[in-house]
Amino acid sequence: MLRRFLLSTIAVSALAGTCSTAQEISEVEAQSRFDYSPLTETEPDEIAQAQQIASEDKAPGVVAAEAAGPDQAALAKAAQNPIASMISIPFQWNATPGTQWAPNSVDPDAKHDRVMNVVNVQPVFPFKLSDDWTLVTRTIVPFINAPFAKPKFDLTPAGEPYFDGWREKYTFGVGDVNPTGFFVPTLEGDFTFGFGPTLSFPSNKIPLSTGKWTAGPALVGVYTKGPWVVGGLVNNMWSFAGDDDRKDVNKMLIQPFINYNLPEGWYLSVSPIITADWENEDNGWTVPVGAGVGRVFTLGKQPINVSLHAYYNAIKPEIGGEELMGDWTIRTQVQFLIPTAKK
Known part of the structure; x- marks a missing residue:
């Protein structure tokens, strides 16, 4: 269905060229007709979920005052709870080389030679x-450089104008903004959890945005014991408003995480982001396999969490019957931690 849509779109644009200039046809085709969103939907929203925020070891979801101390091991362990009572400002770079901008049914010359x-x-x-109760809010603002x-x-x-192939380039801008709020009960012991709504709203045009308003529930649980911090996050979002010409959104995210903390603030981490696009008529699953290493340290008095992950995309979504995503995604993060004071 998608292939027929893409091919018919090109044909319609070529016919329309008899009545307008080549530049006008180019702009209409690139900005309003051809739906590039599947290329970006496999990355920004899903990769943006992979975030860790510092917390207190003993009561992970409540207070993080002790995380500001000089013990790097305790600080590293505290930096792995996504629903902690801590202000955090992370910057996370995700690069996927070997990405193809469109199916060969659309562009026969397209190759896996681009970087998302x-x-x-x-x-x-x-x-x-x-x-x-504590409310922990997280707002994800993705800056995308897409093929x-x-x-x-x-x-x-x-x-008379006629279609003569594609002019490949990159486009840069802000993708859909995704705020989430987790309601976290005050619990004693090794386990904590949070739940709440997640929302995404469009902030740009094709191909950087889905063009839809989406919302749904989110749930996270965290277990902390000894050097281990283990848990998982799951959510599902459905579109309820937005551009009627864009496809509906119905997607799920599952992110398990396993962290093993080492001396001097070092840690090993496994945190794949598994996603499913239920609207994809081909294959909408993304299943990465990999791991990473990180360290929490202080620069002056500022605690910082730095990590590097590599994930092999074992299962990739299909667009027009083809896998366009690159085989590997490299995730680099620099996160500034601001522990809250215990009252």
Whole structure:
């Protein structure tokens, strides 16, 4: 269905060229007709979820005052809870080389020679609602540099425009913004959890945005014992408003995480981001396999969490019957931690 849609779109644009200039056809084709969103939907929203925020070891979801101390091992262990009561300002760079901008049914010359880059800025703020509950908010703002192309048109000897292939390039901008709020109960012991709504709203045009408003539930659980910090996050979002010409959104995210903490603030981490696009008529699953290493340290008085991960995309989504995503995704993160004071 997608293949027929893409091919028919090109044909319609070529016919329309008899009544307008080549430049006008190019702009209409690139910006309003051809739906590039599947290329970006496999990356920004899903990769943006892979974020860790510092917390207190003993009561992971409540207070992080002790994380500001000089013990690097305790600080590293505290930096791996996604629902902690700690202000955090992370910058996360995700690069996927070997990406193909479009199926060969659309562009026969397209190859796996492009790089998808997503830089996520994800400020996290906790709000104490009462002695029993804390609201932890996280807003993901993705900056995307995506493979892109515009159609090329030329003129026949009779002066009529015709489609003459694609002009490949990159496009840069802000993707869909994704705020989430987790309600976290005050618990004693090794386990904590949080739940709440997640929302995404469009902030740009094709191919950087889905063009849809989406919302759904989110749930996270964290278990901390000895050197281990283990847990998982899951959510599902459905579109409820937005551009009627864009496809509906119905996607799920599952992110398990396993962290083993080492001396002097070092840690090993496994945190793949498994996603499913239920609207994809081909294969909508993304299943990466890999791991990473990180360290928490202080620069002056500022605690910083730095990590490097590599994931092999064992299962990749299909667009027009083809896998366009590159085989590997490299995730680099620099996160500034601001522990809250215990009252």
